[in-house]
Amino acid sequence: MIPGVYAATTWLATNLLFLFQDYHGDGSVAGFPGPGTWLVFGVILVPVYVMLLAWFLGNPRDVRTALLGTGIFFGLIVLLWTAMLIQTLLIGVIFY
Template identity: 50%
Template sequence: MSVALSMGLETVLYHGYEATGDVTGFPNIGTYLIFGVILVPIYIMVISWFAGEPRDTKTGLLGVSYLVGIAAQMWIGMFILTVIIGLVFYGGMPEPLGAAGPSNDSPIFGFL
């Protein structure tokens, strides 16, 4: 009975979504939308720092370093949070680091 209940809970939690075949996050449509459309104003801003008048290369490089630092902080923080959530609630590392798909020996199903 415990196995049947566990499989039933997995069906409810995962809603039939399968693993993305070791490409979680890339190169799905959201990636193209974010980097190709939404970030266009940022691209224009960075290009204008170096191609516009008056040019100040030192300030432009400072701005680029700020943008890289903020982006790295967000991506690294979310990566660490994703790993913690995967370990605590799903019993293993997320898909690019661990096995694809749901795990039957997850701690969330351990009480069943």
């Protein structure tokens, strides 16, 4: 693990506790960060990281198209994360 990333995610988890539900009864925070988070971002997304690097470092290089693809890619990620956040908040309001 990278110490700076671990410290940042731990700070986020401790300061944004209202976004997480704790079902364990031992005071632990369910959700982010956990071993699954490191597995997803560190192992499963390696092909995505390689794709992004290839857009900028591969031949032939077209920076404008690479930036357009990167913008669309990150736009979709923001859209999905925002939808999941809203859905989580709605579930919390409706069921809890």
